[in-house]
Amino acid sequence: MGELTELFREIEAAGRFSNYGPINQRLERALARELFGDVGACVTVCNATLGLMLAIRQAVGEPDPRRRYALMPAFTFAATAQAALWCGLTPLLCDIDPETWLAAPGAEEELVARYGEDIAVVVPCTTFGAPIDFAHYDRLAHATGAAIVVDAAAAVGSRDHAGLNLGAGQARPSVFSMHATKPFATLEGGFVYSADPERIRDLRAMANFGFVAGRSAVMPGLNAKLNEVTAAMGLAQLDRLAGIVAHREALAAAYRAALPDFLFQRAAVAVQAHVFLPALAPRPGRAGRDAFIRRAAAAGIEIGAYYDPHLGAQPYFRQTCRSGPLPMADAVSDRMLSLPLHDAMTVADVQRVAAALRAIWLQEVDR
Secondary structure (H helix, E strand, C coil): CHHHHHHHHHHHHHCCCCCCCHHHHHHHHHHHHHHHCCCCEEEEECEHHHHHHHHHHHHHCCCECCECEEEEECCCCHHHHHHHHHCCCEEEEECECCCCCCECHHHHHHHHHHHHHHEEEECCECHHHCCCCHHHHHHHHHHHCCEECEECCCCCCCECCCCCECCCCCCCCEEEECCCCCCCCCCCEEEEEECCHHHHHHHHHHCECCECCCCCECCCCCECCCCHHHHHHHHHHHHHHHHHHHHHHHHHHHHHHHCCCCEECCCCCCECCCCCEEEECCCCCHHHHHHHHHHHHHCCCCCECCCCCCHHHCHHHHHHCEECCCHHHHHHHHHEEEECCCCCCCHHHHHHHHHHHHHHHHHHHHC
8 A cells, every 4th residue: 555655645746637647657658668578558548448449440440331340259248349339330249269268260260251341340359368369360351451459358467478468569459458357456447558659649649539739639539548546556556467467377277276177268378367267167058057156156155157148149239240150159158157266365265165166066967
């Protein structure tokens, strides 16, 4: 709290509480330096959904009725589709890989072959902090002329083998979340990174009503600015991020060792940031998964089922989106478990939780 108290005093002394104030400017510089090797730049936003809306709108440009689709995986959070819809685009949902749970390249390519140049933007997702293949998306962009905007909401703290955050060095924008549920947690908030400083300059203007100089809009815009108090929280959290991520990685490793019958995500990344630990129940079937969650709750263990239902199964998106076949998204959603994992847990806690879950599962199998 000492560091935050001092930052709050600075904010009060400066008398500037928003509009890209000095604390926010420090946070943006620190994010670029600490996460991305000081290549490119970041602009903060008051939440990642607005960041996605801005990045998609900036990447696509003026609406073109011939290019009306935003290609994205079905297995992701509602914000991805909502951002595309707010930009006047129709989400085009593709199936996922059975091991990585990222968009399946074959499923994307099938939709590209069908819709081609009708696709305005491709929005890959770094599902649960796992890395995407940028070379693959370069090929899709070349084949379609579509823009690429990465929904990297869960990937703050996920690092490649060079020690840099996912997306480092890429000119295509990546949008990250600082929501309270994330390892890099503020009250709300997010940021957009690009290796292209000019792109970030334009996004900063768009996040401030489209103003570049003075109070006269020269481009599309809205109000997405991050306030100084939340920026101060971000600065304090950034100093702790590596330790938080390492601790959560140790907890995840303990779960994997203790639950050999459960299926875990395959992610080719040096360090993965975990909000919780996603896993698939050992046997297919929603009924068995749901019974397992209920029995765990009765034992005092809260388990979620993130992203279930997936986008293609949600009522609003069934009305507003198009999709290819989604058998793997269906199968993964039916088995998904979000195991508890947080900063206050210890490896011993994980071992106790895992032992209880293993016993509950064996009881379900015997029923």
